[in-house]
Amino acid sequence: MGFTPFFLVYGAKAILSTDLEYGSLRLQAYNEQSNHTAREDTLDQLEEAQDVALLYSAKYQQALRCYQAWRIRSRDLKVGDLVLRLRQSNRGRHKLTPPWEGSYIVVQVLKPGTYKLANEKGKILTNT
CATH class of the missing domain: 1.20.5 (Single alpha-helices involved in coiled-coils or other helix-helix interfaces)
Known part of the structure; x- marks a missing residue:
């Protein structure tokens, strides 16, 4: 065996x-x-x-x-509305800096939820 x-x-x-x-x-x-x-x-x-x-x-x-x-309300913006924009970069800012910047003006509505923004001087932002 x-x-x-x-x-x-x-x-x-x-x-x-x-x-x-x-x-x-x-x-x-x-x-x-x-x-x-x-x-x-x-x-x-x-x-x-x-x-x-x-x-x-x-x-x-x-x-x-x-x-x-259930608590989200859709909000359609019109041309001429004033809005704030979320900061794209936090470089050079500390943790207490507000996350929003601006007051920007809606210049054009491209589609619902997508807008062209301009600053107070009328310069259109490229990344909106």
Whole structure:
């Protein structure tokens, strides 16, 4: 009787060479067909659990989006309105500097939410 290497797999038990030689109860009770159908059933249950988790995730994301958007009011600006602009760079500023700059004038409405701005002297800003 020589050495037989055993490879362990997570969740499976190794079969000893003596069990193979003498035919243990575990080997006698093993049925290839029932094992195959049990594995297919387990894979089906896994796919179903993944689908349910995906549905719960989508439902959660939708509820979160609705919760975050319920207090937001859309505001359409018109030509001539005065607005503040978020600073593009905080370089050279300290943490107590306000994040907004300006007062700028809306010169042109490109599309809803997109505007051309000009400063008080009438110079149109390139990055608005």
